[in-house]
Amino acid sequence: MTRSGRRPGPTETRAHILAAARAQFAAHGYRGATIRAIATDAGVNPALVHHFFGSKEKVFAAALDLPLNPDLVVTTLLAGPRDEIPERLVRLFLTLWSAPESSKSLHALIRSISTSEAAAAMLRQFLERAMLAKVTEALGIPRLRATAIASHLVGLALVRYIIKVEPLASATDDEVVALLTPVLRLYLTKD
Numbered sequence: 001m002t003r004s005g006r007r008p009g010p011t012e013t014r015a016h017i018l019a020a021a022r023a024q025f026a027a028h029g030y031r032g033a034t035i036r037a038i039a040t041d042a043g044v045n046p047a048l049v050h051h052f053f054g055s056k057e058k059v060f061a062a063a064l065d066l067p068l069n070p071d072l073v074v075t076t077l078l079a080g081p082r083d084e085i086p087e088r089l090v091r092l093f094l095t096l097w098s099a100p101e102s103s104k105s106l107h108a109l110i111r112s113i114s115t116s117e118a119a120a121a122m123l124r125q126f127l128e129r130a131m132l133a134k135v136t137e138a139l140g141i142p143r144l145r146a147t148a149i150a151s152h153l154v155g156l157a158l159v160r161y162i163i164k165v166e167p168l169a170s171a172t173d174d175e176v177v178a179l180l181t182p183v184l185r186l187y188l189t190k191d
Contacts, residue, residue: 016043017039017042017053018063020038020042021038022063022064024037024038025060030125030126030129035050055071057070057130058070070130073092074131077092083185085139085184085188086181086185087181090184098173103161106157107161107162127150139188146187149188152180152183
């Protein structure tokens with residue numbers, strides 16, 4: 001039976017929830033895992049999962065140690081003029097990849113999804129539901145275009161940060177922004 005409320009004494013509840021979430025996501029993928037099942041496995045009430053993380057997307061991001069909050073990413077992208085979205089997106093992406101605390105997680109994530117179909121499927125489902133669906137709906141663009149933008153960014157990550165191909169690897173952020181922004185802007189036009 002699931003216990004309700006906070007556990008007595010020093011709490012490791014957050015860690016137990018994350019362990020249960022990792023197991024649920026691994027067993028059932030992003031779509032199949034539920035807050036209720038995660039809570040049951042962790043021996044807590046679903047409300048406590050919501051208390052610590054707020055949403056399934058945030059539990060997933062924490063479980064995989066993703067260095068981003070999907071709601072914050074979407075809000076940041078959509079804040080401000082539409083024609084500035086490509087630049088905001090590239091700058092946010094570059095910031096995540098160059099910050100030491102997030103770079104390690106992103107490197108591990110790329111390695112995981114390139115060697116494990118299960119990891120790739122979980123990330124794909126997460127991106128489709130937590131980010132791409134929200135962005136395409138807000139901007140009124142086809143999902144194919146948003147996916148093409150994602151492909152440019154993943155390619156950038158591989159070439160610049162993983163494989164480190166020059167001169168892209170040592171280009172300044174401003175050079176990369178100037179290079180990618182016009183291409184990404186094309187995907188955001190409604191034609």
